[in-house]
Amino acid sequence: MELFFQQTINGIMLGSTYVLVALGVTMIYGIMRLPSFAHGHFYMLGAYITFFLITLYNFSYWPALILSMVVLFFIGGLVERIVFRPLREQSQISNFIAAIGILLFIEHMVTVIWGPHSHRIPNPYPEHIYLFGASVSQQRLIVILAAVVLIALLQLFIKKTVIGFTMEATAQDREGAALVGINVNRVSSLTFSIACALAAAAASLVAPIFVIVPGMGSLLVMKAMVIFILGGLGSIPGAIIGGYILGLIEALGGGYISSEYKDVFAFGALILILAIKPTGIFGKGAA
Amino acid sequence: MHEYLRKKWFYFLLLLLALVFPLFGPSRLIFTMLILSGIWSIATLGLNLILGYTGQASLAHGAFFGIGAYAVGIMTTRLGLSFWIALPLASFLCAAIGFLIGLPTLRTKGAYFAISTLAFGIIVFIIAGNWSDLTGGHMGLPAIPRPNPIPLPLAGEISFTSPAARYYLVLFFLLLTLWVMHRVVFSLQGYSFMAIRNNENLAEAVGINTFRNKLLSFMVANFFAGLAGGLYAMQLGALSPFITHHVLTFNLIIYLILGGVATLAGPIIGAITVPFIVDALFAIGPYRMVIFGVLLIVSIIYFPRGLMGGLTSLWNRTADYYRHRKDGVRHAAES
Numbered sequence: 377m378e379l380f381f382q383q384t385i386n387g388i389m390l391g392s393t394y395v396l397v398a399l400g401v402t403m404i405y406g407i408m409r410l411p412s413f414a415h416g417h418f419y420m421l422g423a424y425i426t427f428f429l430i431t432l433y434n435f436s437y438w439p440a441l442i443l444s445m446v447v448l449f450f451i452g453g454l455v456e457r458i459v460f461r462p463l464r465e466q467s468q469i470s471n472f473i474a475a476i477g478i479l480l481f482i483e484h485m486v487t488v489i490w491g492p493h494s495h496r497i498p499n500p501y502p503e504h505i506y507l508f509g510a511s512v513s514q515q516r517l518i519v520i521l522a523a524v525v526l527i528a529l530l531q532l533f534i535k536k537t538v539i540g541f542t543m544e545a546t547a548q549d550r551e552g553a554a555l556v557g558i559n560v561n562r563v564s565s566l567t568f569s570i571a572c573a574l575a576a577a578a579a580s581l582v583a584p585i586f587v588i589v590p591g592m593g594s595l596l597v598m599k600a601m602v603i604f605i606l607g608g609l610g611s612i613p614g615a616i617i618g619g620y621i622l623g624l625i626e627a628l629g630g631g632y633i634s635s636e637y638k639d640v641f642a643f644g645a646l647i648l649i650l651a652i653k654p655t656g657i658f659g660k661g662a663a
Numbered sequence: 664m665h666e667y668l669r670k671k672w673f674y675f676l677l678l679l680l681a682l683v684f685p686l687f688g689p690s691r692l693i694f695t696m697l698i699l700s701g702i703w704s705i706a707t708l709g710l711n712l713i714l715g716y717t718g719q720a721s722l723a724h725g726a727f728f729g730i731g732a733y734a735v736g737i738m739t740t741r742l743g744l745s746f747w748i749a750l751p752l753a754s755f756l757c758a759a760i761g762f763l764i765g766l767p768t769l770r771t772k773g774a775y776f777a778i779s780t781l782a783f784g785i786i787v788f789i790i791a792g793n794w795s796d797l798t799g800g801h802m803g804l805p806a807i808p809r810p811n812p813i814p815l816p817l818a819g820e821i822s823f824t825s826p827a828a829r830y831y832l833v834l835f836f837l838l839l840t841l842w843v844m845h846r847v848v849f850s851l852q853g854y855s856f857m858a859i860r861n862n863e864n865l866a867e868a869v870g871i872n873t874f875r876n877k878l879l880s881f882m883v884a885n886f887f888a889g890l891a892g893g894l895y896a897m898q899l900g901a902l903s904p905f906i907t908h909h910v911l912t913f914n915l916i917i918y919l920i921l922g923g924v925a926t927l928a929g930p931i932i933g934a935i936t937v938p939f940i941v942d943a944l945f946a947i948g949p950y951r952m953v954i955f956g957v958l959l960i961v962s963i964i965y966f967p968r969g970l971m972g973g974l975t976s977l978w979n980r981t982a983d984y985y986r987h988r989k990d991g992v993r994h995a996a997e998s
Contacts, residue, residue, distance in 0.1 A: 405774075411774055411777070411778075459960055459964075462964045463963070463964060463967075466963075466967050467967075468720070468773075468774070469714070469720060469916070469920060469924070470920065470963050470967050472720075472916070473916065473917060473920050473921075473959060473963045474959070474960050474963050474964070476913050476916075476917065476956075476959060477955075477956045477957065477958075477959030477960035477963070478956065478960065479956075480952050480953070480955060480956035480959065481953055481956030481957060481960075482956075483952075484949075484950075484951075484952035484953045484956065485953050488949045488950060488953065595785075598781060598782075598785055598909070601778045601781065602778065602782060604778075605774070605775055605778040605779070609774060609775070636789075636793045637789060637793065639785065639786075639789055640786050640789050640790070643782035643783070643785050643786050644782075644786060646778070646779060646782045647764075647767055647768065647779050647782055647783060648767075650767065650768065650770070650771050650775060650779050651766075651767030651768075651770065654770045654771040654772070654775060655771075655775065656775070
């Protein structure tokens with residue numbers, strides 16, 4: 377039973393980061409119809425920025441995390457403006473190539489500047505507490521709580537503010553939104569910015585638990601893609617539930633069956649679910 | 664025949680160049696790069712069928728390449744089969760696995776298909792790295808033997824220890840692939856594929872069985888991925904699990920899109936130019952991949968249809984220009 381609680385909490389913690397990254401991928405797809413394969417690398421960049429704010433400029437943990445989100449917010453907007461806006465009318469596969477260009481650029485830039493070896497952010501909350509007989513570090517609980525807060529804030533932003541309405545309108549019908557006077561280009565930029573800021577938050581939250589390396593985002597983005605497909609393209613509730621489910625599948629599968637093959641469960645689950653329901657759990661229709 | 668030669672002289676010239684190229688005594692490095700480019704060309708031509716002509720973005724192509732490579736490696740080292748039996752067996756194995764994977768994944772469309780094939784690719788990568796008894800795990804699979812020499816009736820035998828012999832072997836398979844693709848694309852079958860790409864619902868409405876056609880296209884594409892993988896195992900003589908990694912799929916897609924998607928020459932142009940560009944960038948030092956990333960973004964923004972697309976539109980424009988000059992005012996007045 378101890379193992380079960382331990383792995384469940386690990387699963388929820390992993391799931392929290394997956395949700396934050398997958399929400400970004402989902403929002404970008406919803407607004408811009410492009411699968412953002414470079415998103416894991418924005419995540420990695422967010423972790424590095426937090427790391428350097430803490431180690432080089434002696435920031436404490438939370439200000440560093442927020443500043444990293446702000447930096448990624450602007451980088452995201454810039455990338456949308458100079459790379460994806462000119463490709464607006466092109467096919468998805470062209471956008472895919474551009475995303476590969478971006479991820480190569482970020483990954484190798486980081487490798488050249490800060491080296492290929494791993495770094496570790498000093499853990500701000502290393503104490504352990506005991507829950508149901510399982511020992512959990514405080515940082516893990518903070519990841520879970522912070523993710524819930526961020527998800528709630530994002531939902532409030534989309535459902536209660538005018539800018540949120542414009543985003544939802546653009547996701548539903550881009551031309552219709554443009555007709556009623558919404559600046560769809562600005563909405564696209566803003567979406568990309570928010571998505572990158574969320575990725576930076578996720579990365580900075582888990583960075584004290586794991587190490588940071590230039591390649592840390594490449595498998596994560598694949599999982600975010602899996603979640604975004606599992607949840608149904610562009611469905612925000614789908615991404616939230618899908619993220620937690622994937623985290624739990626991985627943690628429990630890794631704990632009980634085989635840790636080497638833990639990723640196989642996640643990706644295998646995707647193929648199985650799509651074989652049964654080809655448009656994902658919450659999917660509305662074909663892509 | 665004379666008419667045929669007059670129309671296609673350029674292709675025969677290229678073929679002649681490719682055939683006599685080893686006589687110029689190129690360095691070992693150039694040979695290796697050309698052999699690898701030939702292998703990438705075969706794989707990219709396969710990808711072109713499913714992605715370019717049938718419009719289904721398979722992100723498992725690198726995984727099938729890896730399966731083909733490992734199949735040849737395992738069959739020649741552990742089962743002691745001859746390369747000449749292992750290569751076709753590996754290709755058919757890839758087509759068969761493509762059939763099994765296509766059954767669930769091809770029921771999905773668009774991005775769903777892309778990501779579910781990607782998921783399969785990642786599973787293959789994890790298995791290649793962890794199933795040590797079969798694949799050698801992360802240590803890789805060493806000492807894959809060269810193909811057995813082919814005996815010739817009068818002139819002794821062809822052995823495959825020299826790079827030139829392997830160059831001709833890969834060139835032979837490249838021409839074979841090109842011929843098959845040419846036959847497929849310009850047949851009724853090929854037109855069915857393109858109809859599915861252009862509008863799947865409409866294709867279904869005019870009586871094309873879209874699922875069966877997509878499955879066939881996927882299997883043929885994976886057959887050639889496996890063939891290229893087998894040749895890769897033969898050329899390198901050792902394999903690591905990274906040959907099944909999705910980065911390989913991404914590279915093949917880059918070759919395809921930058922060369923020219925849905926053309927027969929595009930995949931070959933892409934698979935030759937892009938590796939040579941990356942190699943040339945080595946001179947710049949550590950920033951080479953950073954610059955390659957920028958190049959990729961710039962070229963996809965300015966040449967969305969790749970090098971072939973750019974060349975074709977340039978050709979059309981010059982042809983238009985000369986026609987207008989010849990026809991003069993009369994043509995201009997009509998248009």
